[in-house]
Amino acid sequence: MKHFIVLVALLCITVTTSAEDVRHQPLKDLNGYFPFNPPESIEQWEQRREYVRRQILVATGLWPMPTKTPLNPVIHGKIEGDGYTVEKVYFESAPGFFVTGNLYRPTNIQGKAPGVMLAHGHHKDARLDLTADNTLRNLIADGAERFERAGRSTYQSQCRQLARMGCVVWQWDMLGDSDSIQLSRELVHGFAKQRPEMNTTKDWGLFSPQAESHCQNVMGLQTLNAVRGLDFLLSLPEVDPERVAVTGASGGGTQTMILAAIDDRIKLSFPVVMVSTSMQGGCTCENASLLRVNTGNVEFAALFAPKPQGMNTANDWTKEMATKGFPDLQKLYMAYGKQDNVFLKRGEHFPHNYNAVTRSAFYTFLNKHFKLGFQAPVVEDDFDPLSPDQLSVWDEKHPAPKAADPDFERNLLAWFTEDAEQQLQDIAATPEGLRDVIRPAAEVLIGRSYANAGDVQWAPQDKQDRADYVQQTGTLLNKTYGEEVNVVWLSPKQWNGRVVIWLDETGKAAVCTDDGSVNPAVMKLVQAGSAVLGADLFDQDGEAVKQTRVVANPREFAGYTFGYNHSLFAKRTHDVLSIVSFLRNTDSSLGPNIEYKNVAVAGWHGTGPIVAVASGLADDAIDRTAIDTNGFRFGKVLDYRNPMFLPGGAKYLDLPGLIALQAPRPLWLAGETQTPATITAAYQATSQADKLVTFTGESAQEQAAASEWLSSN
Incomplete structure (x- = not known):
């Protein structure tokens, strides 16, 4: 009961909401303003x-x-x-x-x-x-x-x-x-x-x-x-x-x-x-x-x-x-x-x-x-x-190569x-290579990591007592970046100190609908004593995004947009990191024992890859991760306006290379016909192969199986 009281107290703190998520503002282009603000010290600058x-x-x-x-x-x-x-x-x-x-x-x-x-x-x-x-x-x-x-x-x-x-x-x-x-x-x-x-x-x-x-x-x-x-x-x-x-x-x-x-x-x-x-x-x-x-x-x-x-x-x-x-x-x-x-x-x-x-x-x-x-x-x-x-x-003795040859370009x-x-396969085979090459690259692809996720505060909206648990909606406000994440909490009255962030392409509705109906797999977690948080990641609060915004330049070059702005995939990854940052950095003045024993993240359908990348950048702030990749690969995206397009996403051994950053933390993996060798090798290299669990059952049983794994000790 003590844990539940602390959690409710935490969720009832009120902060002033922002006018609008800054990410809805017009995109920046090459004609914007680009000031340089020197850091306060040489150490910061370095x-x-x-x-x-x-x-x-x-x-x-x-x-x-x-x-x-x-x-x-x-x-x-x-x-x-x-x-x-x-x-x-x-x-x-x-x-x-x-x-x-x-x-x-x-x-x-x-x-x-x-x-x-x-x-x-x-x-x-x-x-x-x-x-x-x-x-x-x-x-x-x-x-x-x-x-x-x-x-x-x-x-x-x-x-x-x-x-x-x-x-x-x-x-x-x-x-x-x-x-x-x-x-x-x-x-x-x-x-x-x-x-x-x-x-x-x-x-x-x-x-x-x-x-x-x-x-x-x-x-x-x-x-x-x-x-x-x-x-x-x-x-x-x-x-x-x-x-x-x-x-x-x-x-x-x-x-x-x-x-x-x-x-x-x-x-x-x-x-x-x-x-x-x-x-x-x-x-x-x-x-x-x-x-x-x-x-x-x-x-x-x-x-x-x-x-x-x-x-x-x-x-x-x-x-x-x-x-x-x-x-x-x-x-x-x-x-x-x-x-x-x-x-x-x-x-x-x-x-x-x-x-x-x-x-x-x-x-x-x-x-x-x-x-x-x-x-x-x-x-x-x-x-x-x-x-x-x-x-x-x-000249005649030094003949020119073939000009403007499409085959040369492809080759x-x-x-x-x-x-x-070839280089990255060798690099990814060692924990040092993942840490020193692929993870730093992932930080650039996303433009943020847990270390600089920002100062995140809670703005409550509605609260309903549901007998064994409390359902509450509100907004997480990232004060550092001017961003917002609308969330729903299901908080069991017999809370065990664990929180599961449950994410899906349908947003908060994947946890519970407006009429109070709860996803059975989520209810299983709540009944086991875990609090569950669902969220509308950026632009998930309406109809599904079919094409992302681009700058006004008529030339169909991705760099004119994504050379100056984060991709939608990256922005949604930022939201996951904001949620984790809030859970891990709450004000200790709220009372004793408010630190969560365990923070887990589950990602389904289109959010599986987003959760995978966010978890790889969150280090030990996320204790365990469950994802369904649905076989997604960045290298299969053939439209730079696709919501899943990520510049550089395929470079670092594609999604498996980024998932490998989870090692040695516990990972439950579904959606792959067979476990990618890059991921298996990463866990074997850390002598933690048992922390990698691959689900091979029916897709209809995935979420129930993941709930059971997330509830286990």
Whole structure:
């Protein structure tokens, strides 16, 4: 009786309800507001930094990093310049996947030379293009360029200047640009509509729900090319690994931020016209599902602190950076005692480009921090640029691969899928691998774990005495995130201190209906002394959701929505964690013995996978879990608007890989024709195989069997 009194007291506490669950507000898109709020201490920042860096790696398909196969570099066609050379290069970032570009080197290298990675933006045929005369004259008139000859190729101007300053420069092509022809420009940068022939459960293509569920995206391919390009640059014996920089503008600025954030080998970063609290990058090659959920470009730049980093403003989305974003970066650098390491070049009168003034700022910044010994400020001089034919990588002796080949696209993604699965099978075979690789990835997929589930309070609504138990309805208010979960409680008067969270796709009605009828399997639990809680997870309080919301962008790219917003699957998982957090973190002032002896969760039908993932992220806060998976796999979802779509859901050995995170806690599993080997191996690895119970009886008997298991000691 004492336990029952405490539970009723707990349920009768009243808090003020919120106006509305914030998750019903309009979705965020790439044109939203993305402020950076520096944490109060370096210790807090280092924790946040680790998470955001992992978020980038997961979103781009680089957690774990794909197997680094031989680059097989080909360097040919050397051209002698005034104090430097230019060579043509291609190598394989993955088997048969070519990265193309030009390598600039000083003629006479003394000792070790600094290395510079130069990424380009969305200008068509950027590395090979020469600016039209009328465009160039306008740039000169505005002060953006200085010379009629050198100004025709800003990329050659920059590479040449850096090489003459003693740097080895790798300037490579983005996908679908210049000599990178295996994936078309129209696909990489212009994708707009789903392709039925590429939207299949086998041999899928980019932008498909399958690719999204495996974290396979153009952003990731370009980021891998940058990482492998850095591998190539550092393979050159003359390059100093302690002086390697990266820079680029627009889409190249995005690549600069991302590479600098995830690869510690970069020692200086200079992203141009891209660090902003405003627009985050509009191209499909700059976006990926999961990438900017609760973060943004200024924080991406912050990940590089306290190493030297410069950036600029222009008459674009960066124009307010001096007052919105940069002061926060300065604050972070000051916390490290390195305020001189971060630099902003103002240029709001210039359009969106990497102009001669900004290039000079980069040379001068590089000269200072790499101690190159040139007089400041460093400026370019004039020269005659090379023609596109002179720079092109492909020729008769080095024939180009097939362009825009659909089979190549399918085979490339198949290689990444197989490579990841082989790595993750080995990782999942050990408790350490599950803990250190798959669980951290799951935290990113869901965007929350039990540790940061939030402060959850109870707002009661109605209470009915049902003889042996009390039925009460109300709302759990997650004050941290502004979220709500409507619930029903059945509390036995002879309560044994156990609570079972009983979840189903029908919401609270799966526990009891409005007329008081109780699910027989639930009543069995109540009669055994357990309190049972049913809930309407997010958007379960009406008709079943057939398609999830997406942002207004007409292009059918999941990353435009789920790169900035949690999926519905993740939001419902958040609700499960909110419920558990409430049960485990009630106010001890309510009375003695209010800690629950046991918290269990049961998930049926469409909520089985949600409960499985939530339980894997709840650690010991959930004592036992019962789920019916109904054979669900993320890899079978062929619509990115499906309520069960989860970006990255199939990557980590699909649902079995996420269920394996339960080990060694007790798990009752139904809905599988046979127990997946990944789950069995996880329990065997912890010497707790007996904690895994697989139900193989009739489906009509599942809930009754689960009730009996949940009631057992």
